[in-house]
Amino acid sequence: MSDHTELLTIGELARRTGLSVRTIRFWSDSGVVVPTGRTAGGFRLYDADATARVDLVRTLRELGLDLETVRRVLDRQVTVRDVARAHARAVDAEIRTLQARRAVLDRVARQGSTTKEMRLMHELARMSADERQRIIDDFVHETFDGVDPDAPGAHIAQAMRTVPKHLPADPTAEQVDAWVELAELVGDEPFRERVREMALAGARGEQQPAGPDPAKVAEHAGQAVREHVAPATAAGKEFLHRIVDPGLPAAERARLADQLATFTDRRVERYWQLLAVLNGRPQVPSQVPAFEWLIAALRAED
Incomplete structure (x- = not known):
């Protein structure tokens, strides 16, 4: 009998492929390695092409595909490339x-x-x-x-x-x-x-105030923070006047302080810092302490 017409028992197929009879029987019951026929005694018989089919099933299973997907590949319902x-x-x-x-x-x-x-x-x-x-x-x-x-x-x-x-x-x-x-x-x-x-x-259009100059806030208010200069002191007033016009009316100082306070918050700044970390962007030094000092100084000035 030639290799093309030879029929194999499940044991012979197992020996040719190196798999257990139990595995091949399970795949056969699952419809991925269908027997060609059966003996008079009801034993399964497989043609020579079953060896290649078993090898392909084993490869696909080792790649992690479930049996239903394997069956669809073998039945040409989907391509191996798509899978x-x-x-x-x-x-x-x-x-x-x-x-x-x-x-x-x-x-x-x-x-x-x-x-x-x-x-x-x-x-x-x-x-x-x-x-x-x-x-x-x-x-x-x-x-x-x-x-x-x-x-x-x-x-x-x-x-x-x-x-x-x-x-x-x-x-x-x-x-x-x-x-x-x-x-x-x-x-x-x-x-x-x-x-x-x-x-x-x-x-509502309450945009962050155009002034004072953020660079001046960072420089002078930042220095006051680092040197622990209290806003409501003579030294604090000197720092304040390096940032805003000394002649700014009290009502304007209060309005500016309220505007700055609306958009100044340590935890909101922290949110942006965390996004920078997660996105791999360089960290920007914290500006909130300097603005908090400025707000306090604006409200403290007589």
């Missing part, structure tokens, strides 16, 4: 999940965590990129709900959504910490209310 592409994407997603979990474990091993932090980190590690993005999108949507997208300052909403889809393949400790801190921050109700206050003020 490979889809499976490659699934493997990539699994790799990213494992990388996130490893990063969480590294963080716990590095510094320890509270039960609350560990639970949050575990949830973040399990989430898909879309689910992590949804946390930020929900926060931004609630914050800017009802704000005209063409209103002054409304563009900030889009900027607040710029969370990277994935952590880097080998995230730094700072990036892992930033993910955790950001998730905690956007889940905090007082923070959400504060950002909404800013959003509504911007929508």
Whole structure:
């Protein structure tokens, strides 16, 4: 009998392929390696082409494909190329999940965590990129709900959504910490209310004041902060007058202080700093302490 007409028992097929009879029988029952016929006693028989089919099934299974997908490939319902592409994407997603979990474990091993932090980190590690993005999108949507997208300052909403889809393949400790801190921050109700206050003020046209010059604030108010100069002192007044006109009327000083206070908040600045960390952008030195000092000085001057 030639190789083309020879029929193999399940045991002979197992010996040729190096697989167990049990595995081939399971694949046969699943419809991926169908016998050509049966003996008079009911035993399965396979043609010579079954060897190649078994080898292909084994390869596809080792790549992680389920039997239903394997059957569709063998029945030419889908191509191997299409399946490979889809499976490659699934493997990539699994790799990213494992990388996130490893990063969480590294963080716990590095510094320890509270039960609350560990639970949050575990949830973040399990989430898909879309689910992590949804946390930020929900926060931004609630914050800017009802704000005209063409209103002054409304563009900030889009900027607040710029969370990277994935952590880097080998995230730094700072990036892992930033993910955790950001998730905690956007889940905090007082923070959400504060950002909404800013959003509504911007929508009303209460743009951040054009003056004073931010460079002067950073230089002079920043120096006053570093030197621990109290705003409500003679020395504080000297620093203030390097930033604003000494002749500025009291009502204008109060208005300017209120405007600056509307858009000055340490935790909102921290949000932008965390986005910079996650997106791999350089950190900008904190400006809030200098502006807080200036606000206090404007309100303290007689």
